[in-house]
Amino acid sequence: MIIDFWAEWCGPCRKFGPVFEQVSDKHEGVVFAKVDTEAQRELAQAFEITSIPTLMIVREQIAIFRQAGALPEVALDDLINQARSLDMDEVHASSTAADKSR
Secondary structure, three states: OEEEEEOOOOHHHHHHHHHHHHHHHHOOOOOEEEEEOOOOHHHHHHOOOOOOOEEEEEEOOEEEEEEEOOOOHHHHHHHHHHHHHOOHHHHHHHHHHHHHHO
C-alpha cells in the first residue's frame, strides 16, 4: 500500500497529486491511498506525520518506506518497483530481531 499524506492548502501536495494519480494507473495490484491530514487528524497523528506531503509504503503491515516531500514520477515508479522486489522474509526477520532488542 502506498499512502500519500496531504492537505488541500499544501502547494507541494497539490503538485504531487497528479504524479501520484498517474503512477497509480501504472501499477496494478498495488493499493494507493490518500489521507487528508486536515480531515483525518487522528490518523495522521497515529502515523506521526509532521510534514506534508509524506509518502509511506506499507507491506504486510510493516512500514518499509517513509519520506516527507514530493517525488518525481520516475522516482516514485522506481521506489514502487524496489518495494515490490523486497524480500519480506528478511524484513520480518529484521523486524522481529529489532523488537526483541527493545
